[in-house]
Amino acid sequence: MTQLLLLAAALVLLTVLAGLWRVLRGPQRADRLMAAQLLCTGGIAALLLVAAAYGIEAIVDVALLLALLGAFTSVAFVMAARLVGSR
Amino acid sequence: MTATTPGGWLLVLALTxxxxxxxxxxxxxxxxxxxIALGALAIWLAIALAVALQVQASGAPLAYVIGGWQxxxxxALRADGLAAAMLLTGAVVLLAVALFGQGAYDTPRGAAETxxxxxxxxxxxxxxxxLAAAFLGGDLFNLxxxxxMxxxxxxxxxxLDGxxxxxxxxxxxxxxxxxxxxxxxxxxxxxxxxYGTLDIALLAGRTRxxxxxxVAGALMTAGLIAKMALFPLHFWLPPAHAGAPAAASALLSGLVVKGAFVLLLRLWFWVLPAPVVLGGGTVLAALGATAIVIGSVVALRQExxxxxxAYSTVAQMGYLFLMFPLLAAADADAASRAWLGGVLQAVSHALAKSAMFLAAGLIAVSLGHDRVTSLGGAARVMPITVIAFALGGLSLMGLPPSGGFTAKWLLLRASVETGQWWWSLVILTGGLLTGGYVYRIVAAALAPPAPGCVARAVPRPQELCVLALAVASMLLGVLPLYALGLVRVGAP
Amino acid sequence: MSGTDILALAACGLVAIGLYGVVAQAEVLRKIIAFNLLGAGVFLLFGVVARRGAAAGLAADPVPQAMVITGLVVAFAATALALVLTLRLHQITGAATVAEDPPSGAAPDPASEP
Amino acid sequence: MSVVIGIFSAVCVLAGAFFFLAGTVGLIRFPDTLSRVHALTKADNLGLGLIVLGLLPLASGAGVALKLVLIWALVLVGGATAAQLIGAAAAKDER
Amino acid sequence: MTAGLLFDLMMALAVLGTAAWTLAARTQFAAVIGFVATGLLLSLVWVRLGAVDVALTEAAIGAGATGVIILYVVARLRGGTAEISAATPSRAQRALAALLAVAVGGVLALAVLNLPDPAPSLAEAALAGSAPLGLGNPVSAVLMAHRGLDTLLESVVLVFAVLAVWSMAADHRWGGAPGPVFRREESGPLSLLARVLPPVGIVVGIYIAWVGADAPGGKFQGGTILAAMWILPWIAGLARPPSITDWRLRLMIAAGPLTFLCVGLAGFAVADGFLSYPPSFAKPLILLIEAAMTLSVAAALACLIAGPPERRLPPESMAADRR
Incomplete structure (x- = not known):
């Protein structure tokens, strides 16, 4: 089971990184914002899988923090993008 | 093994x-x-004095192990002679600047906060x-x-001026x-x-x-000399220090750069192994010598x-680096002289330079400008300020009986005794150039006022603060040498 | 070569990238971002040191970890300070770099000294 | 741990990972921003949701399980809000 | 083992790739996104390095808070293209910079790879030292006791920074509220999030701060979450930051370091001296400091993100805020 969970974590991370590469290229701000969000979600998934694989509960807290601040950060970014856009 | 010494609690107090x-x-x-600030700074001066007296009396560094955790x-916090002397200097300059600042930054009763x-x-x-944290800290990360800070x-x-x-x-x-x-x-x-520790006392003698x-030594040295504006990383300093309000310039040039200097000394003479110090010291001194010459020449040409x-600060900081190769020399007496000279240079420069910046600020307020060519009449309106500026200048030049003289004389002697006489040429050249730019200012200030020039009088208390600092830098030169023995306590 | 060594090299690479950015980029804002990358590299090096010091059943030496936490907070405060200065510089003068002014404006005007 | 639960977990986790993969492929292949937003939200919510579902039986206690669900809920709410705002911004950009 | 190695290699390349991309990004906005992405990856690396406490801090402060604060400045900088291109270093200068960077990186790599093996470590000492304090998390023990002075000074540095940021304001704006004004969003997803998220976030923030004594977490991580939950209603236009002359705000910012300082000095009377805790009472005292610090970190971070005061409040509320 541990192996499987770690494999899934690596798979998620790998696909997220591949997607990241695509989206960081843009062309729009929206694409880049999505890139960050995708990375955040992928990171959370990978962390949860690793936490379960090794049985380290504290890692779940990292994922929790990422989920909370991820929501906050994406919204803050969109609001800032609006400020930039309104120039 | 560090143990808390009697009076070690003074160090905690100096910080908290x-x-x-x-x-x-x-x-x-x-x-x-x-x-609150005025009261605290006055008490802080008393604490610094108590620390210095305690170190002087016991002849050994003070130490305090925080929380009893070895x-x-x-x-640990530690105060050797270097730390005690710098702490005392900092306290004197800060209190003087605080009293000076009461003029410009007073909040009268009932007025809104600005x-x-x-x-x-x-x-x-x-x-x-x-400053207390930088001078007393015994741990490289804490520093x-x-x-x-x-x-x-x-x-x-x-x-501050915005x-x-x-x-x-x-x-x-x-x-x-x-x-x-x-x-x-x-x-x-x-x-x-x-090494698994960053405690300076534990690292001392253990480094390979x-x-x-x-690499660590090179990186830390590079970082610290960038903060101290040693040539060739000096170009940020003059505009930054000259642009600040007078009280701030005095603190920046007089004290803030000295914080990095004390760290550099700790790094080189406690932490780094001897062979590195021997080789690298000459490089630092060469950069310092260049700074002395270039800084002084550029200062001479400023309008x-x-x-x-501010350019004079670049030059005077250069002197501090001359002690590095001298300290590494085999001659123990000469090394001890170089140590005393270097630390004394830091102290006397702090006092003299803060006096000069404050004086320059007063002159600028009085005349409404600070163009060197039209300072005429300044000496008539504010003789005390001009005298203070001149006294500070004497100390920078290294004329007796100033603190700057003792410092430069000790460095000069040490350089001759260790056979590194070329540094003494630099010291003498720097002194001459410094004399040149100080003379330029004082002569201009003594000149009769240009027609149409209106000089306002400046508050007497502010002038007296400036004078006190300049006189302190002078008094340093007439102190009996045993009083300076404080600096040697715990020297490398 | 162990995994920790690979991450150690990544830390060195991050330091190099950050240093290049700080020196070679013109805009202050990008310099600040590069400064943060440089800082991240330095902290990562502490992480490698901590990992190498794993002992007594701990996955990493706690002392460098505590230093990094302190360092991260200090670096954040420094970034905030640099940013507010950048913003004010821009609001007042319209400048986005710290390049030397043309010589005429280089000398600060001391006339308005308090 | 019973075999049934193990298989359930494995299937859910792998399905979640697959959704991430699918979302990424969509992200790479789709031509315009709005459809990429669509691909992303699917991957996000379903992929993470399945992984959380798969990990729930493995959780060591109720507290951890609660945290897992909370994480998913937060990602859902945050992702939905951000996607809506991003979409609105992107639509404005394209106009 | 080789799978782990491959994973490390992948993460290292990803971090370096996003970092390089951050520098190369065409717009400042893109550069910030790249920076946040790098930070996110780094927090995964920290988990990999076995430093979960740092992973939390990196995610909260290194990536999240730093990214947001940079972005709000990006959003307000305009133009300056001519000036920027005039100040951009020439190709030769850039090559020189690259050479310098590669040299430093190379020398550093040489040094790191030559660190002694087995590495010196204080892990054992820290573990032994955290037991008498009743703390299960040695990192917290190091932060609060063994290297407590660092933490105390660091919390003072945060107050320095807030004050420094405020003091950059224009004179006539002194006494105003920090930051730009956001349009009030009565409905829509943002306003919903700004109402739903803070209650959850506050609970999570307090939990992360509380759990720090025995598991990864602590005041800085929890405080950052609380700060974010304070900022959110602000950018949704639902709440207004208080005036910087409001003494309650100032007390909140200074409460943490003041409490730490007082407990530290009380050590002279009740324990072995400065910053030492009486053995039977260590944990409650540490928790007291942590609680005050969490509040202060939250307030200070929120103030740092909001920036200097940018507008004056209406006169009547000014009078109320001033004592």
Missing amino acids: LPAGAMLLGFVAGGRHAQR PPLGM RAAYAFWCFLPALAAA FVALE LTFTALALAC KPSQFKSELRYLLFALIGSVLYLLGAGLLYGA ADAPTM RLKLLV
């Missing part, structure tokens, strides 16, 4: 009192901040806390935090200082990786001349009084 005063002033604001896991005054009275005790305080003080022309040079200063800190931190990380140690004084 100004920090607490800053926090209380921050909350209370307005007029209260001013009163290094390497815990941390931005500049609030920031000034909060950041004075903040600077005291930062990193102290460096950042110094940077933040210095930057805020420099921007003048548009100033933001660019202060931002450049901040970038330099931050990169300097990061490089220092990088070196500290390597040292921890190599291997790759991690050498603005404050920029001139």
